[in-house]
Amino acid sequence: MKKKSFNIKNIAKISGFGVSTVSRVINNHPDVSDKTREKILKVIKEYNYIPNNSARNLKKTETNNIGLLVKGIYNPFFSEIVQIIENRINEAGYSMIIHYKYSDINDIGSAIQFIKEKRLKGLIYLGGDFNHEDDEQLKYIDTPIVITSPNIIEEVYRKTFSSIVIENEESAYDAVNYLIELGHKDIGVIAAEIKGNSIGELRLNGYKRALKENDIEILEDYIKVGDFTFESGFREMNKLLDDRRDISAVFSVSDIMAIGAAKAILKRGLKIPEDISIIGFDGIEYSHYFHPSISTIEQPKEQFAHKSIDILIDLIDKKIEHQHIVLDTKLLKRKSCKHI
Template sequence: MKNLNIKDIAKIAGVGVSTVSRVINNHPDVKDKTRDKVLKIIEEYNYIPNNSARNLKRTDSKNIGVLVKGIFNPFFAKLIQFIEEKIDEEGYSMILHYNDDNANDIEAAVELIKEKKLKGLICLGGDFTSLDESQLVDLDTPIVLSSTDIIEDANRTFFSSVIIENEKAAFDAVEYLCRLGHKKIGIIATGQEDRCVGRLRFEGYKRALLKYGIEYDEGYFEIGEYTFESGFKAMNKLLDKDIDLTAVFITSDIMAIGASKAILSRGLRIPDDISIVGFDGIEYAEYFHPSISTIKQPDEGLGKKSADILFDLIKGKKNHEHIILKTELLERESCKKLI
């Protein structure tokens, strides 16, 4: 028989993973009948808890991990700065790890916790939509997911999160263009196949079009990959279609800057010929010429709140929390009102 994990024991016992965890850790808030049933199954199947993982929290490690998705988005640099300040203040050390775009984020998080014997982990971005709660229970290490997407039916008792409403923020950006009189609005995004924030921003774009009676046209969409180069290439593809765009919503400022470069390199003007709205609120967008209108994410709030929650968990002060922060539309020079 294969080595059973805590999820297998829970399934056999007909209880939740958290209940099995409480039995294993001798927590008092379990009914005697349930406790006896779980212990009997554990004995029957000779289940041995993953002590090497469960004991990570009890080691003398003073390391806090920060797992970052990709290496190209400077938006995360600000978050890391605020997180590192809190880690230093608490007398811990930060271990920073960048995860490849094609790598499995959940596996990378688990591996980093085990390898570095982390006291806690903050994940910036990434895909955690298929997170298995048994992985977190076995690790017994506080995790905060920041600036990513949390699916509605996720068991939120095993992790914390600090996020924004990506769909609403994208809706606000495109609605702004619609109110300016634009109807031929393109989009550069990671697409509907993106299971993280890219998908939500794409949905926000389509919802805004629907509200203003504009039919979604797939020809107005191109895929980008959160880099300057991909924004540049995607914008050139849109321009090659000759579809008389008057505006483009781009789901990251990095891609928006690349797209703006493509527009200007063709002798077109921003915003006279094409209006641009980005997403993130990074400093580069403010100092690009013309300055790019964008959705500003609360970088300080995301960074500081993520770190505060993590240390509250480490100190046992609070249970897991789930915070949603507000975004802000910054109106700059890259958008024009149509007559």
């Protein structure tokens, strides 16, 4: 079969699936099983097929637009980064198009669709999760992508995008170890999204490692799971207090949930930090102005923003190859933790 005559019908025939199914895979529709998608992508790779309506379109970038794709709209941590990025994009002479993604389904598919629809010059993705299943799709994209503050699994073919991350497990370990240094042993945790190598799981792993290395027993009823909202922090803290009234400290894997948890503690007539110490994660502005101000692990928001746009523009100008940067976090000791 000559390469010039190779088309979507050939892919369908070789893979054993219908033309419509192959088309849905090429266009990154979510309504295709992982097994089917894998088989079709394998054929596409084997025959070096370049889909007319996906990869080729991505190469014909004619706009001056840089896209900003944000996973979730409710996290003020991202809103502070967005403002800096927008200013930098404008200063560099580009236009910014922002899109918020609410679903947890198919992060890479959302990125590709956004690039294709808006014919983007480059893309910054705040908060997406990419894994090894995305390798084949990423290889078809010439548009530069910078993924900021996500969890990126090491097996991903990382020559196809740039990333700026933190060490989630190590930073969570530092937070819990600080509580232990203050004399706390009965330490609860409000976790989130406990699934294969997610940010929530990595931060929970840091909690567990700190307890283990200090010979403190890990108890399942000390572990509650929220969903990165004020409401879930409030709800799970109440469950924690109902199950374990002996706790002296709580680690929340986000400041948003830490504020919700603090509200639950205060509503029960307990005092922070006199009765219960609490520490969060992210370093959002709200945590500073809460009373008492909440101790937290501060992520370097300004560095995330500036490095994201610096790398993206250099990639657009073909000055550099893809970069992968790990930034340091900082423990902010405030009024919500005390020595016992």
